[in-house]
Amino acid sequence: MAAPFLTQDFHIRWSTLTPEHIESDIRAALEKAQANLDAVIDQDRGKMNFDTVVLGLDESTRELNESWCLVSHLDSLCNSPALREAYNKMLPEVSAFFAKIPLNEHLWDLFVTYSKTDEARHLDPVRKRALDESMEGFIQAGADLPPDKKKRVEEIEAELSQLTQKYSENVLDSTNKWELIIEDVERLKGLPQTALDAAKADALAKNLGTAEKPAYRFTLKAPSMIPVMEYVEDASIRRQVWEGSCSIGRGGEHDNTELVWKILRLRHEKAQIMGKANFADHVLAHRMAKNGQSALRFVTDLYERVKDAFERETIELQEFRADNAHQDVDLFEPWEVAFWSERQRKSKYDFDEEELRPYFPIDKVLSGMFQLAEKVFDLRITSREVVYVEPGKEAPANVSAQPGKSGPVEVWHPEVKFYEVRNEKGVHIGSFYADWHPRDSKRGGAWMNYLRMGVPPSGERDRRLHLGLICGNMTPPVDGKPALLTHDEVTTVFHEFGHLLHQLCGNVEIPSLNGVSVYWDFVELPSQLMENFCWERESLDLFARHHETGEPIPARLFKKLIAAKNYRSASDIMRQLAFGKLDLELHMHHATDEGADLDKLSRSILKGCLMQLKTEQPTMARRFGHLFSSPVGYAAGYYSYKWAEVLDADAFTRFQQEGVLNPAVGREFRDTILSKGNSEDPAKLFHDFMGRDPDAMALLVRAGLA
Template structure:
């Protein structure tokens, strides 16, 4: 049987990665991974080495991680009812497998024994860190719990996986559920022409309006939402759109309220099982903050340092809004803050983000980011087009190679998917698809993806970005470079891993 999600070609065959293959392919990947884990747990103490224990554990789950990563990526960028059904069918098994690894007594015994050998004890650098991090991960995820507590922890993680998946589905569905159709152009006073053109195009894409009787469609996707809140003079429409946005995941059909409380309760119980006061302590133990109390203290200290300046800014904005509107100074509603902030910025500094858009065409911004990286890191970023371009999951997606300028060696490649779609989750992110072997010999290239929800082009014109969106491109490209330029000899420690 063909298993396209398990195909280990560098650039995936996205056309073949259809929902009907998910269950069979992930089932096979789970079986193979479990067989490798079982074999690891049966190793004799006298045969142990770094390679056949710690590195073998990393390799044991790599095919499953890659396959499930492709499934989750498609869930983020090309969601469908069929894909959701397949994911939810396999999610219990995948989450149970992942949760069971650090709870495996035989495996943990093997790793501790391997760590005690003279070879592993003498490791330095990345290999030493990998050993230490692996053992710490096992301990923190319950390796030393009693059998009943391990069983309960498994159940908690399985429940959390299901509930957080449903939470994400509700957010996407709730976001797509809302649309505001405006039939009277007079209600769009103050809205930039670029936003009006995009709203008109959005309406026409849904078969709404005609050339003779145009209508304008607004959604909760950021490129549509933000111009309304910042520029639209009509306060009632601003209020309606803001309340719809703040109510994402709260409408009766997609209400996440009960899920939030259930997730919090499950996380709290998980933390208590692991000997922590709160879930934040579990997450932060090996991060800079170390625990929830320290993180909260940092935030509260920051609040105390900025609150006076913030209050002054708020009061100044309220006074400005009252002066312009000819009304008494009063508290600004959340759908008014961005609007009056933009007015104040224009009045005080003659600065308007919309006037900057022509300078920030997406191709120009990308060229600038790539050019800067070329100077700093000695690389070239080259787009593959035409017959050289591999398969992608949507026609808008681009594909690039990153090469070392001096040697011409390809360091890695990446996909870029910049614009919103109804089948795509919100936000911006970078993910690694695969990490090449850099442990010796010829270096294998890395593969990654950067995604965003930036202003889309209108018609045949270029996509013109806000300054904030320019920052997003540089931010995500920075994460991508962290992955692609990584030279760490242990895959799971490379880049953003």
């Protein structure tokens, strides 16, 4: 296929997307986008209107956005040396192109001139917001700057894109480099059978051990690492894994220390050029928090409310270990905390997370989640037949390219599934891919993204369908048995599905205001709201079924789950606040401390937020992908998880009061929040749903701290 990355097929032909096409295809997309932009700029000022100016700009780069999105997506999921090289070659050019758009003085003049026209003054509210948001984006990117400063901002953007990509590669490579092979199963006493089976299967897949004399392979990916830290009785093994996790992005060829300082310095320089005191003020000017100080105040206020409970939980855990290990009360080593926490939880609530695993086979979790989407949000989700074709190989003749056409849909890996989403009238509004298990070529964590931005039909224009994806690194299936998830993994699946619903339900006619294109501290509301359904009996009964018997979770086990729900909740909140505080402090007060000891600095910033330990832990900053693996990402915005948690805890009280599966409340949430994107101020959208402003107390009540 010529120019596969420029495909207009809705069902993407992944096997054609090979690294050798990236450079030529993206160059062609850049040229076309530039020609489109020139046409927008050179239009007859006497005939300009909203469609030719605001929508014209949106549309001018759509094909480039979509083709580059495919390249970035493959970089995250099918990383290989050839792909990485091609991606890195084009990354600076693509970044520089997008950085130049808001700095183009002729384009900015066009927007300013249009904004003064009679039509612009009388736009309907949504179009008016689109114009205002576009102009705000121009100003925030430096449209008002003199030429020399504009040029410097372009250089900074290009440099940031390369540095953050290198940071991300270092995290992936250092994670993949580490492994622990255990041949004596006796040393793994305490490890649950599911984790043992997975470690054995992983070793066999790497040609280690045999079926008769198995070896067990452990990695730093969450499904492998977490059970070791929580259950293995041999402290020396837990210590090795902890030391392995400390090596991510630290030391040797994959060290991220210098990159962290360079990224911070460049962001700070950019903020100063824009006339802001620091990067947090620059980024948050266009978010609910408005500036760094108010975000930091939010973090500090929550810290004050939970610190006594946090200290109490730490002392209780130290005393529990002292009693059970017959020793004096003492500080923990970092590799002891998860292990003793799990033991304390079991002792307090007679609850072991592993007991729940049999009730969460991934297929049942997904089908139950889709059922919930139908009951509560009036959506129908159906799977399509899929086919995996090796890159560069010929696909079957019957592969489907467009919706409505029969035949299987191509996917990028044999484990990937594909689904279609319809509304209550049976109208197809979008589709999505799902990819749930870890691989060496796949980055860690869980995420949602979109490959095509949909818009509803308008005037002459037909509906353009949303195309999204959800990915995770959940416990994989072993020996032909279903993948059995932990409750924690189930909430992660629901979280990412919440983001996906926000995208797929987006019903705003202006693409730049649609779907998840909302203020960053509002974007986590739908995702975190969905997590609540994983704790309610009514909703759990839709998907939590024993993989062998089909039985729902027994009442005694459900009671234990709920009783243990807020176990060490202050410590959990404090952990998130520590991430948010480190992020804000680095970007507000330490961005130019280049050469300072990053570990020592992190410790002083987080004094009081972290449990005191015998061995000091290296800073999270070297592997904190949320902050440093893209030019902006969650930088100066990590607080938004907790900010949105206040919103979701409060919003979910309506479901609790009016019915967890109440379709009227669900439909109202869909209509007032999910479908609205950024077409109105998020504070107003929340108010429309709740009839009042958010109440921060809801979060503390849910956490059992008020």
